[in-house]
Amino acid sequence: MARTTGSHSEITGPRIREAALRLFARHGYAAVSMRQIATEVGVQAGALYNYTADKQSLLFSLMRGHMDELLAAHAALGQDGSPTARLERFTRFHISFHADRPQAVFISYMELRSLEPNNFQIIEALRRDYEDALESILRDGMAGGDFTIADPKIATLAVIAMLTGVNTWYRSAGRLSLEEVEQVYWDMVHRSVTE
């Protein structure tokens, strides 16, 4: 991605990303023009091209940034403890990380269709890295007798879908705190992989 240096672009870059995220989430990538993003930021359309080559690069950068953050934050959790402790950490982490970024999560799922093939491959590979991290926790637990799982690949996808689903209904003003929600999900996840 072309990026100019200096204070102007440093101020504008995050605002462009935030505006694009908001507009893509609201209307869908295909319906949003670079001109609309510029208007939302309050700059001329030309100023956007100092920051990003085109709309596809901007989408890719948002989706890649989201996956990079997810993988870095997950790696920072470490590998300490039993498979059960690691699975609990994964469960709570996944819920809280995703609850903090509803728009980025929405776009990451919905706009896979809008990525050009090369970009799609890269995002898919990052997504697989994340899935692999969970799958290896499950496999370690199977090997040690902590977990009983018929198909660890499917269990990985099932757990991730269950946890990401929190984003479709959780509201911070609702009857449960996010910590309470994490506890209920952890209990269900744990049971689903044990006999």
Add this chain to the structure above:
Amino acid sequence: MARTTGSHSEITGPRIREAALRLFARHGYAAVSMRQIATEVGVQAGALYNYTADKQSLLFSLMRGHMDELLAAHAALGQDGSPTARLERFTRFHISFHADRPQAVFISYMELRSLEPNNFQIIEALRRDYEDALESILRDGMAGGDFTIADPKIATLAVIAMLTGVNTWYRSAGRLSLEEVEQVYWDMVHRSVTE
């Protein structure tokens, strides 16, 4: 929805719905014009307005039709058997019904944002009816001692999210048949609600 009678509209109606579904799923509702839908069907744009009042009515009709079909098909399963038998039936039904209609499912989740408020209320109410059907299975199982569930509302949403997630990865040409996938999920769902 305005609908003309006679053979012309009977042939064109399903084709319009199918074309709109395909285009909305591919590009997003906001990016698709009535003119594009007409071109996809191979009719003049004016012919669409014999079938539907506008694009919003068409989207609403697709989403409502999907929910009506889902609720009717689920009701046809009946209420016979133990809560465990009913939960297994629900699990297998949900997976196979959704796997058959990936575009309608995708739109039903993604384009909630595009519904006008009145239409949104109606779709949300139908969705709650479906969730309530699962929740009452879970509550019956709790009452009879079959299930141990901390929060049946959350368990309902967690199970539905887990099962709908199959659509993001299942391909009929993959290593597992849909029946095998149903079995793995049923095993996980059953464990997640029992101790």
